[in-house]
Amino acid sequence: MSDLFLLDADYELEEGRGIILLYCKDKHGKMQVLKKPYKSYFYIQTSSKDIVIKRLEEEGIKDIEIVEKILNGSKKKLIKVYSENPREIPKIRDKVKEWKEVEEEYEYAVSYVYKFLMDSDLEPANWFSPDDLAVKHSNDLPELNILAFDIEIIEEGNEEKIIMISYATNRGKKQVLATKESSLSFVKSFSSEKQMIEAFFDEIAKIDPDIICTYNGDAFDFAKLKERCEKLKIKMSIGKNGETVRFERRGRGSAASVKGRVHIDLFNFVDHILSPSMKTEVLTLDEVARELLGEGKIELKWQEMKDAWKKKDIERIAEYCLKDSELTLALAEYLLPQIFAISRLTMTLPFDTSRYYYSQLVEHFLMRKSAEDNRIIPNMPKHDEIEQRRQLPSYTGAIVIEPKTGLHENILVFDFQSLYPTIIVTHNISPETLNCGHTECRMKNAVPGGKNYFCMQQKGFIPRHLEEVVIERRKVKEELKKTKSSMLKNYQYALKIIANAMYGYFGYAGSRWFCRECGEACAAFGRHYITFVINDAKEKGFEILYADTDSCFIKAKDKKEIEQAIQWHEKINDKLPGIIELEYRDTYPVGLFVSRAKEEVGAKKRYALLSKDGSLEIRGFETVRRDWCELAKTVQHKILKMVLTERSVENAVKYLKDVINQVKSGKAKKEDLIIYTQLTMPLSAYKQIAPHVKVAQKMKERGRPVGEGMIIEYIITKGKGSIAERAEPADEAKDYDPDYYINNQVLPAAMRVLQAFNIKEDLVRQETLSSWVK
DNA sequence: CCGCTACGGGG
């Protein structure tokens, strides 16, 4: 049989026997489902093997063997207990853990499917031979049938109904289903919501996609569909052969799993994995698509949509809805190769890869390496242990040199290439190399400023595999300079993710390889190296503008000094040990730095850099969130732009005063003042009555529908009482409170930028006072 | 400072 591409896996029970199901695509793009019977197992550690084996046999458990594995760095003989039924494993384990001869049990909490993949050395999202399951590394992707969909809902009567569903496939099909008539060719109209949803399921069955993509489908589109299907008594048959959707509980919410297809919720992947390396601070489909694809959503405000729907003017809504599916599809085509690359490296199924956090990806990477090394996978911490770990006092973190506030020119940015990974490798930081007892290691590899040290004689488990990753990544980066292969780019990215997550995983309370001393050591070495760089730069006469963890911003006086600084960084690398390396990122013509205000604790680092090509790199100014009104957001962005590109603080302040005067004189546009906050609980559950809760209460009293999950739109009006008491539904508000909008919205947003120029809030307020008189 | 509550994405 020819090679297959593994897309997904799962299992079923046949007469009490576990059978692994492998969902694969063949070379011709056909879906093939392979069935592999597979025995599950776990390990028992005991010094009284004979007794334990005897007791197991008395219980009728005879499928056992003695195996030699590496446990915590040394070889141990363990009892391996098998069962043909994977669900028996936890039951047997529950029994044995009570026996006094049993010291510990292992790998009882590694999922059945993943055990199979690890034991077979089978990488998801890769090709393999179905005869012997040998992985065939290949850069080709199979022909995949991808569908993205999106729904629109609107409140009608007392319930939220689905009014429209759009989908787009990578084979060019675009369709909108709606419950109102339209003349548009791509819109199919239905006389009821039920008919529309059923038609959607029928069309999915016909298209038979391998992959279904959504943007926040786990929490929204699938959840809403489920709700409506229950209400309208429709079978939610989206899966292969009409199978329904399963909602798997995980973390905060649940994942919508469709049998025989892979549901990829791209929002999860963006939120968990991509967001730290993205410029945008809000993860809306609009912003994310703009940044990754260079194209955003069709603009349509919620109120506009409601109005249009009421007026039966559905053309714009249909176009808007279809665009969302198209963007989701385009994002999928862009991100799936990245997800696949991570899947291969960490041996996780794309369904999981797209939903996992860094910690879970690293964990899977280390689990597969354990399996390869014949090591026992450490257990997950129990509930109490997690609590204990959380209670541990925190250790000193990274170094931050507070920025020199204000505008600066000629800013050079240097940073360590993967600082923590290279420290872990160079200093051999791993749970089992900690304080090995060798005098030489104690002398030569001690943690700066601490009493711990790490072994230098034997490579640790984590440093060894991390070194492979770091070295591989450098090789791939070199190759990328020659060829611009997107496959290589994605591989490089997967390697980067795993390398960078290792440090955090040492300190993550839920980690299987938790090692506080290791995390502490990474931080201490990190401080040591960045301090070394800063001091060396100062000694050479450079001005340090700002430094944080692994980066260092130098301000150059002129062109000549820019050259000198670049040369300086090249030399410093000769003085750094192992694979630790300082890199030159870029020189920016202008930058703005804002240090945190006194009362602000732990505020993010705020700076904005203007690069040579004229683009703005903004960090830490977070008024793009919806709990700020539109006016506050606009004011902040405009001020930032004025300051950096026009370099005129004066103009910016003048602009701010103008806005304030407008607000004060009652000329602000109402829609710019609306604040949006979601009701995340049933109204009765709120103990703390925040403004949006108060508004919801008022709405209810006035006979308007209010429910959990609703976004409350409100405006703070004039009058007496607390802010909450004066909050009114946006459509009912007769006026607005200028003082509130000035003091709680516009000024704070503006001051986040202007505080860098010593502009005093009170002064701005005073200077606008004259025009406040009414 | 600590502890509690709410938020995000989606419409």
Next chain:
DNA sequence: GGGTACGTAGCGG
């Protein structure tokens, strides 16, 4: 299938 998993800001005490 071992199931509970986030990280952070803003508020009130």
